[in-house]
């Protein structure tokens with residue numbers, strides 16, 4: 001893999017426990033020619049990608065606020081005069097859709113149809129403004145702009161009900177949205193483990209070399225496999241506890257210890273408890 005260019009744009013600022021202020025740089029990397037990833041190295045924010053073509057720009061995920069999306073727009077305008085033509089939301093989580101309205105030149109915002117519906121529903125429920133997708137699809141959508149040909153694929157319910165990932169065969173690249181995180185324990189409040197495993201196997205079987213995860217650093221195929229192994233082990237440990245008739249509190253204590261040996265170095269290890277609950281609910285229903 002070649003990294004053509006790496007710039008630092010924008011700043012995230014937060015306070016730590018002692019009151020000191022740290023600035024965290026967002027990192028912009030040209031992963032492949034004209035395919036950029038803007039990454040939050042803390043893994044807290046979702047990655048945004050953009051593709052510059054001679055017919056306009058495609059933006060993939062728009063960050064957690066309009067302010068953050070303005071940073072993405074500035075990074076794009078620093079590279080090209082081409083307008084943003086398409087915006088793609090990989091799923092409905094706020095970290096992925098909240099900046100949609102900033103890309104006013106985009107004639108089309110695309111999402112899987114359940115992600116589109118959930119975006120509208122959640123915004124109504126929380127009484128917040130949103131600019132939802134105006135083009136949706138069910139299983140697959142092909143998008144051509146300039147010399148870039150993107151396949152948008154909904155693998156079924158996985159990280160959420162309405163995930164999509166993007167495959168560009170010519171460049172052997174996958175932009176995974178929330179389906180793959182690089183060494184970060186996922187948020188699984190809207191997830192289904194069994195079909196998520198199916199989705200990861202589907203992605204492993206594609207001819208891809210570069211993986212742009214939803215959170216964390218860009219990598220190769222092993223980060224898909226690593227994500228799959230986390231879910232497989234979560235599933236196995238929880239099913240073992242269910243077979244031993246363990247109750248939920250005992251299962252949480254036991255499985256957390258089992259996962260700690262391999263995954264304590266991953267960011268957001270505190271999410272493991274909620275993930276165990278999610279697996280317990282899903283697999284106890286199957287027994």
Ligand SMILES: [Zn+2]
Pocket residue numbers: 091093159178187
């Ligand atoms: Zn998500």
